[in-house]
Amino acid sequence: MQQRISLITLGVQDMTTMAAFYDALGWQRVETQDGVVAYDLIGQTLGLYPIEKLAEDMGVDVQELGHGAMTLGHNVSEKSEVAAVLDAAKAAGARILKPASDVFWGGHHGYFQDPEGHIWEVAHNPFSPLREDGAFRWNGFG
Numbered sequence: 558m559q560q561r562i563s564l565i566t567l568g569v570q571d572m573t574t575m576a577a578f579y580d581a582l583g584w585q586r587v588e589t590q591d592g593v594v595a596y597d598l599i600g601q602t603l604g605l606y607p608i609e610k611l612a613e614d615m616g617v618d619v620q621e622l623g624h625g626a627m628t629l630g631h632n633v634s635e636k637s638e639v640a641a642v643l644d645a646a647k648a649a650g651a652r653i654l655k656p657a658s659d660v661f662w663g664g665h666h667g668y669f670q671d672p673e674g675h676i677w678e679v680a681h682n683p684f685s686p687l688r689e690d691g692a693f694r695w696n697g698f699g
Contacts, residue, residue, distance in 0.1 A: 562601055565629065568608035568622060569673050574650075575605050578672050581649035599691050628668070628678045632693045635681060636665045642679045643667045651677075 569575040576594045580586070584596045584603075594605040612619040633639060640657040646669040647653055654668040654676065666680035686697045 564602050564604055566604040566606050566611065567673075567675050568611040569605050570608055571673065572605060572607060574672050578650050579603070579605070582645060628676045630678045630680060630693075632680050632682060632685070632687060634687050634691075636683075639665050639667055639679050639681050643669055646671075646677070646679075 567575070572594060576586070579594075579596060587595050587597050587602070589595045589604075592607065592610065596603045608622065609619055612622055615622075631642065633642060643651075643653055643657055650672050651669040654670055655666075657665060657667040657679075659665050660680075663684065664680055664682045666678055668676060668678050670676050684697065685693065685695055686699075687693055688698045692698075
C-alpha cells in the first residue's frame with residue numbers, strides 16, 4: 558500500500574447543512590453521483606456522505622461508527638492566515654475551539670469544529686513550508 562490518502566469521507570447526518578458549511582468556506586463542489594457531495598483538494602478529495610449510508614456500506618450499525626478522536630489539518634503559508642481561516646470558518650457556522658495562537662514548538666495554530674463536530678486544525682508550520690501550489694509535506698519540499 559502506498560503512503561497516500563486519496564479520499565477523506567465524513568459521515569454526516571445533515572447533508573444540506575454540512576454542504577452549506579463547506580460551500581460557505583468558499584470550497585467548490587465537483588460533479589458527483591446522487592447522495593454524495595465532494596470537493597477536490599490538492600491531491601485528495603473531501604467527500605460528504607450520509608452516515609447511515611456509510612454504515613450500510615461497511616455492513617455495521619451506525620452506532621458502531623461513533624466519534625473518533627481525529628483532526629483534519631489545513632496548513633497555511635503565513636502565520637496571519639491562521640486567524641483569517643478561523644474567522645472564515647466561524648462566519649460559515651463553525652465553533653472555534655482554540656483561537657489562533659503560538660505553539661511551543663514554534664508554529665501557530667487554532668482549531669474549529671464544523672456543524673456536526675468534525676475538528677479541523679488550521680496551522681502555520683515554519684519548518685514545513687508549503688509548495689507553491691499549497692501542497693504540504695511534513696519537512697517541506699526543500
